[in-house]
Amino acid sequence: MPGTTDQTLRPFLWRAETLYGDTEIVSRNHDGLQRYTYSEYADRVSQLAYALEGAGIEPGDRVGTFCWNHARHFETYFAVPSMGAQLHTINPLLPDEHIRYIVDNADDEIIFVDPSLAGKLASAASGADGEFDDVDFVVVGSEPTDHLEATPYESFIDGYGTDYDWPDVDEDQRAGMCYTSGTTGKPKGVEYTQGMLWSHTMATLTPQGIPMADDDVVMPVVPMFHVNAWGMPFSATAGGSKHVYPGPSPEPGDLATLIEEEGVTITAGVPTVWLGLMEYCQENDVDLSSLETVVVGGAAAPKSMIEWFDDRDVEVLHAWGMTEMAPIGTVAHLKADLRGADYETQLDKRSKQGLIVPGLEFRVIDESGEEIPHDGEAFGELWVRGPWVTTEYFERPEANEADFEDGWLKTGDVVTVDPDGYLQIVDRAKDVIKSGGEWISSVELENAIMAHDDVAEAAVVGVPHERWQERPVAFVVPSEGADRDRLIKEVTDDLAADYPKWWLPDDVEFIEEVPKTATGKFSKKDIRERYADQSLVDGKVPEDAAPE
Template sequence: MPGGTDMTLRPFLWRAERLYPDTEIVSRTSEGIERYTYAEYGDRVCQLANALADLGIEEGDRVGTFCWNHHRHFESYFAAPSMGAQLHTINPLLPAEHIQYIVGNAEDKVLFVDPSLLEALEPAVQSPEFDQVKRYVVMASEVPETDLDAVSYEAFIEGHDTEFDWPDVSQDQPAGMCYTSGTTGKPKGVEYTQQMLWAHTMESLSPQGIPMADDDVVMPVVPMFHVNAWGMPFTATAGGSKQVYPGPSPTPEDLAKLIEEEGVTLTAGVPTVWLGLMDYCKENDVDLSALERVIVGGSAAPKSMIRWFNDQGVEVLHAWGMTEMSPIGSVAHLKSDLEDADDSVKVDKRSKQGLMVPGLEFRVIDDDGEEIDWNGEDFGELWVRGPSVTTEYFARPEANEEDFEDGWLKTGDVVTVDADGYLKIVDRAKDVIKSGGEWISSVELENSIMAHDGVAEATVIGVPHEKWQERPVAFVVPVEGIDEATVEEEVMEMLSEEYPKWWLPDDLVFIAEVPKTATGKFSKKDLRDEYADGDMFEGQAPEEAAPDDD
């Protein structure tokens, strides 16, 4: 296409600068609250682009960030891609060896790092994978004591022009990069082209995505290093929304204060974030009147939490996606013809992963390679394709052969689809429990257990069993102050009314916290590793661990 007509990110910045020059961007940093306007933001984006160009960053070079959610990180979101470079957000919670692999594999030329993360980065920097990094930039006004040869962000951009001669970047130019968490082997790199991020922004802006308008105040709590904070910085900019960035490791008190003082209307993150906020609000006088929507992803939200937020007038909206999808895939909006349905029907729809966003297609393939019927019962693996879905991994041909077929991404999620088209994740393919030759959905059990008001978190794994191959075991975090014996009795009674006896967990193990991955999801791998030998059953077979042969 001729220059200027391609689907790229820069017009979103142009729109915010020109139409909403006085709309604020607010940022909680280690140096205090910072606030400025889109007009000032645009000037600083140009300064950053000029500084990168002076450093020798060219089209196609990768700019790495090792940062939390704040305004300086946000400035890199438009500066690097709009000059033709590629923004590579790195998860600072990964092990040092993964960080070394990721930086070396991506060949990052410059690395931006938060002051609070210098200690985590320094051990990784000693490896040869970092040899190609030209400059370390600390996201602050001054550089704290560190072994790195670094410059502060403000010194890095100081004196540079507030205008930049933006090139006509092709829509096929890689604009972003994120690596999967690598729970099964080395992390896999996913590149996002300009067109992919443009398409994802437009999908999100649609009424059945996660729309953000000029009367919204948007606070991404989901980390900016995790799939671009679910694309929210791009969507909010395109919509002209006021943006609020909660900074490093925000506490429930920090989030409550920002919601109150900045009038946050929309926020997003994993369920544990909102459970913490809920508990804080119960103990403190917090004004949530401005808050309209809480977007939840990563794992299912407990129904008790959904009810509590609903009582405060706040809609909890489930979303589902993947790193490979930029990432939003589906959102649990109610169709218009369901608005007058019974509350039980509405709750059922909202508890699912929802409707595929406009622009994407999906199919569900069973073990025989056939598409399933949309009856809410048959299940298979979810395959997805569309303009915001990648078709290959970066430099990983062996993974490409396994995870892609004829342009379709094989997600690894096992799902059902009801007659209205609502997706429901039954399990990850690797997490389905096979007991006595029959399948048990760990996700279904988890969702049912978390529906109990005395349960804060719960996860279910298959533990090796001498007779039945695997048996489900539930790991439960009780609500503080709740009697564990009572919770166990009530949960098991509740499950026995919903599921056959062979589905029931053989044990409920109470723990202080469910292990989390580097992106905040439940880490079943850690629990599987701990209980891999199956000793907890002591050779005892449950009375009925599989259905009758007939």
């Protein structure tokens, strides 16, 4: 019967191997630069599948990875799910107790571990009270590790054939797994089926997604342990692109070198990565001429960053997504009728999270349960649904009841939608500041503060206030050598020019660094806990600074 072939990942690699067998996959590893072709990659994927089968891995079993971005990690991306098993990428930046919980909860059979992360994994395993006893370890290198009883990767796959007989895998088969960072409790597991990852890949390849073609050179800086590096390894393979993996703990200089020497055209990561590259470029002679697109997600890209790359003919493509969404949900492409608009109008649209990608639906719900108007001013919680959006968490019924409703994922992001359909995240539901019964967007204030040249980072949180419930306080990381007194005055004056008095932070506190989550996002929870001091705002709010 026509149309009965299931939607799975395997055909993406088959196409790349068949049509682009000589296209390169380049990887910065611990022992130097590795370079091979799609044809050679496909052979190694086949060897890995044989080796996993020889180690007792069966369809449905979970195989964990504890690795940086490199080619050996990429080999697990197709070998594990294509043989019917489930790839579970583990975030090594999480606390030991979270890693222990994740490995135990997922019931991993084997974990592939990066040599530089073996000590971290051993530390997590040592406090597990036997929870890791049934897990085998493969160190993703050529040599054994002193930290774990682990088989070297090359020994693990050595001697196996390159003609693995891939099974017919159902599109409902679990193919991937990733856990949320757990900033508000235990991490929550999200499973991805073959069909979900296929749908996500196809959507990202559309012109309104993050298209990757056979003349592109794709470098995912976003970690491969974080929602499959935003799906880029799958999309780049499906598009026949050249891959470049930056390896363990890349510095800005490493990224600059790879861009120059490998001709990178598309790269992606959180804003802090690109702020570091910008600083490096200002101090060194760097050739970015090959670079066409920088995808930014995980946090809002400051307008100044977009302008800096624009000056170098590089497009900053703002995107938003979640672990629960595999992860891409919106991309800030300019609609056709905006391409002739003035630069400030375009910049305003591009600095938002963007337009929902083809295949997804959304609604925005206010506190009364009604949908908000798309006027760019009304706030509400963003709900989404679609073929690659999960409808439940792994073994977490209490979270399922709170976070899902009638097939919709309640994202927890508070957004506005403008008349052109562009979504802008105003805040996380837990971070929005409610002062005197009115909402204040901490994200909007942060972006305005970070527009100042002497501000490296800024976070705004609500501090308890006896009269107004909460008041905003700004926590600012000044640039080196900044005049702090002048900086406070200029930031305050800039905010006062654009926002009502009751929005203005009641204090500006200087800190050395904004705390980060394990995925590189600002951790306001840590700031709130550290600075939960009502004295920061008591007595500082003039009567006319309250909301009307």
